Amino acid sequence: MGFAAGWYALALGDGLEPGTSAGTQLFDKELVVWRDASGASHVWEDRCPHRGMRLSFGFVRGNHIACLYHGWQYDEAGQCRHIPAHPSLEVPETIKVPTYASVEAAGMIWVQSAPEATEPPPADFAAVPVRSLYLDRAPEMVALLLEAGLAGSFESLSSSTFGIALDGADLFLALQPYGAERSALHIARTGGDLSPKDIAVWAEDLRATLEALPAIAPASAARQAGALA
Amino acid sequence: MSLVLHDYELDSDSYKVRLLLSALGIEYSKVAVNVHPGHEQRSPAYLRLNPLGNLPILVDGDTTLRDSGAILCYLARLHDGDGQWLPADSQRFGEVMVWLFFASADLAPATLARLHDMLEVPADRDAAIAASRRAFRIMDDHMTKRELEGFAWFVGDHATLADIAVFPAIALSRDFGVDHDEYPALRRWMRRVRTIPGFITMPGIPDYH
Incomplete structure (x- = not known):
């Protein structure tokens, strides 16, 4: 099983403060998620066109992001606007960082993995963001194990989102296919009043379970899910 | 009273001591030790100061100390009358000690991985990086829960x-190929550390301004 082109959560929205950036990956491709001074979030290829440095190593200045190496600055559309070594230069429009469509919904920052994806953006609903959980496990296997109910009574809401009821709270989990052998689960509370810290503790147990479970085949996952239904 | 730090600019343990000295606003003199390529820290003269052959070494009058954790505690005891850095309260003191010992034991593989990649120190690189990631995960889990409870620092309500003690290993992890992607709570905390009055940088730890 693979993941279709579509919308994937990359981070919790409130975890990315205005004027900061974070590096991440989706399907092994390096992305920078950053929030400008006005509060808008952006998802770009994490690569300065100048020398290939990761932009997530750099700094947000106002509504521009600046590369750590030589300070080249890019505006909200990815267009280079300032090259410190050539301060009077009118920067050519060809110096541009590839950008991705992104939205904030359900307390998370989502990116459209490919421009040709036709799926609509994720629905927004009230959610209390709790934490992002990073796993040394292939995303396909994480999805299979969750669907098969081997790590708890999860409900599959889509191929990459899951729900679970936990001690009177409703949780929403969005799977980020980080790379071939790594995944992230972004976790928010959508109902109930279990404390975020208690949910974070539960999430550590979930990570331990998901990393320890033996691999399963898709067919057996479906069988086990059927048996549990 | 003359305070002398035997120091190497690229050494993350020496940096911890420089950082605290700067935060405390203490005058001191620095002796640059030729660690790479000279291995001067293992010369007979230096082995008399520290038989372990590593840095930092602090000489304060008749007192000669090795081990960055011991030096941090010594300086805090001597110069931090308010007990901000090394709290007098037993619980806080114990919690600070947990992370000081964590820094010297559980973060040692991170120091080794960095020295391997930067200065060609022999190491089982894969094992050192796996152990580093286990330690960073423990730190991120801790700060995740701390933030959810409204706290900004590893212990108590201030730095x-x-x-x-735990800052340089994660701040320098890109030197040995471990990105900060998986540690969102540490990423936010590392920005806070940079706001400590007297914060100083070192090669590999840029300021954000």
């Missing part, structure tokens, strides 16, 4: 030696 302590705990923050200084």
Whole structure:
């Protein structure tokens, strides 16, 4: 099983403060998620066109992001606007960082993995963001194990989102296919009043379970899910 | 009273001591030791100061100390009358100690991985990086829960030696190929560390301004 082109959560929205950036990956491709001074979030290829440095190593200045190496600055559309070594230069429009469509919904920052994806953006609903959980496990296997109910009574809401009821709270989990052998689960509370810290503790147990479970085949996952239904 | 730090600019343990000295606003003199390529820290003269052959070494009058954790505690005891950095309260003191010992034991593989990649120190690189990632995960889990409870620092409600002791290993992790992607709570905390009055940088730890 693979993941279709579509919308994937990359981070919790409130975890990315205005004027900061974070590096991440989706399907092994390096992305920078950053929030400008006005509060808008952006998802770009994490690569300065100048020398290939990761932009997530750099700094947000106002509504521009600046590369750590030589300070080249890019505006909200990815267009280079300032090259410190050539301060009077009118920067050519060809110096541009590839950008991705992104939205904030359900307390998370989502990116459209490919421009040709036709799926609509994720629905927004009230959610209390709790934490992002990073796993040394292939995303396909994480999805299979969750669907098969081997790590708890999860409900599959889509191929990459899951729900679970936990001690009177409703949780929403969005799977980020980080790379071939790594995944992230972004976790928010959508109902109930279990404390975020208690949910974070539960999430550590979930990570331990998901990393320890033996691999399963898709067919057996479906069988086990059927048996549990 | 003359305070002398035997120091190497690229050494993350020496940096912890420089950082605390700067935060405390203490005058001191620095002796640059030729660690690479000279291995001067293992010369007979230096082995008399520290038989372990590593840095930092602090000489304060008749007192000669090795081990960055011990030096941090010594400086805090001597110069931090308010007990900000090394709290007098037993619980806080114990919690700070947990992270000081974590820094010297559980973060040692991170120091080794960095020295392997930067200065060609022999190491089982894969094992050192796996152990580093286990330690960073423990730190991120801790700060995740701390933030959810409304706290900004490793222990208590202000910066302590705990923050200084565990900061360089993660801040320098890109030197050995471990990105900060998987540690969102540490990413936010590392920005806070940079706001400590007297914060100083070192090669590999840029300021954000």
